[in-house]
Amino acid sequence: MKKIWIGIGVVVVVALAIVLVVTQTKKEPREIKIGAILILTGPDAKAGQSARQGIEMAAEEINNDGGIKGKKVKVVYEDDQGEPQKAVSAILKLINIEKVPAIIGPMWSSSVLAVAPIAEKNHVVILSPAASAPKITYAGDFIFRNTYSDLFEGAKDAEYAYKELGYRKAGIIHVNVDAGIEIANVFSETFQKLGGTVVLRESYEPKTTDFRSLLTKYKDKDIDFIYLMGYSEMGQLVKQAREIGLKIPFVSTIMFEISDVIKVAGNAAEGTIYSFPAYDSEEKSDVVSSFTEKFKQRYGTLPDPEAAFSYDATKILCLAISKGGTGPTKIKDELYRIKNYQGVTGETSFDENGDVIKPIGFKKVENGKYVWQKFQY
Secondary structure, eight states, X not given: OHHHHHXXXXXXXXXHHHHHHHHHHHHSOSEEEXXXXXXXXXXXXXXXXXXXXXHHHHHHHHHHTTTXXXXXXXXXXXXXXXXXXXXXXXXXXXXXXXXXSEEEOOOSHHHHHHHHHHHHHHTOXXXXXXXOOGGGGGSOTTEEESSOOHHHHHHHHHHIIIIISOOOEEXXXXXXXXXXXXXXXXXXXXXXXHTOEEEEEXXXXXXXXXXXXXXXXXXXXXXXEEEXXXXXXXXXXXXXXXXXXXXXXXXXXXXXXXXXXXXXXXXXXXXXXXXXXXXOTTOOSHHHHHHHHHHHHHHSSOOOHHHHHHHHHHXXXXXXXXXXXXXXXXXXXXXXXXXXXXXXXXXXXXOTTSOEEOOXXXXXXXXTEEEEEEXXX
């Protein structure tokens, strides 16, 4: 009888051990999931599709190199179409259903600002490769971006217009969203502090297609240039400006190239000068040339800034996970520690607010092409 009980006890112990092993195996994920909220459909889908290409390429490279401590990286994509409310739905799905600890994106500032309180409440890291609104600087401890704040870009634009181009009288036209308002504010303040004058400032609503009445206000004004901030609709704006005989030169932001304005504006875009990250897909450095060649082989085209910044964002985020683990707080802490990361978009560091520190340059539209004026400024 005693032997029977001993036998039963052994069976029970073995069964419990099997259950424990199975339970632990189930709890231990074989992959590391991260989220991505991008603009995959809609008017600005080109930027989102480029971002996805950069992310997919980076994730594949990481996985081919053994993943993160032997675990494959899986990116779960959500489409917000560049709209804040859709971004909110996307982040709730990624947090509550997919259980991701970190998210690349959203891309537009209004969407980042919409999801930031949710990310903060749930302690989920946000790393945007494109959002630039100054308000993001103070959006929360878990909110990062590896592109410039408008505080930086707008100030540099004003400085370049005043010091390098010799302009003294400015007009301003901007889209009426957070990013447009804030960058116009910073540009205006900086330009006037330098000694310039803002003669006229106007805004327009998103998805506007007819700008003629707005542009007419600038025809008889004594101004040297118009500072323009918008998205893909800038193509129509610039085209219509030339159609009504407005010959004043434009100075703009990175969005002038990202939104491929000359595709719509054509010759009307000639002469426009705009700020741009110190990233050049044709740069000869080992890091950039290797990235460019692999990207061309994979997608058949040169990588644009959205692809490059999203590629770097993925590599940086996975580096933080490899050092700190998958806990969101540890990921956040490791991101703050990143200094002078050498990526394809140049050296990247984060300040105490999660804003990026990196060089900027300026380009000009010449003969239908985007041509460097100053690579680093």
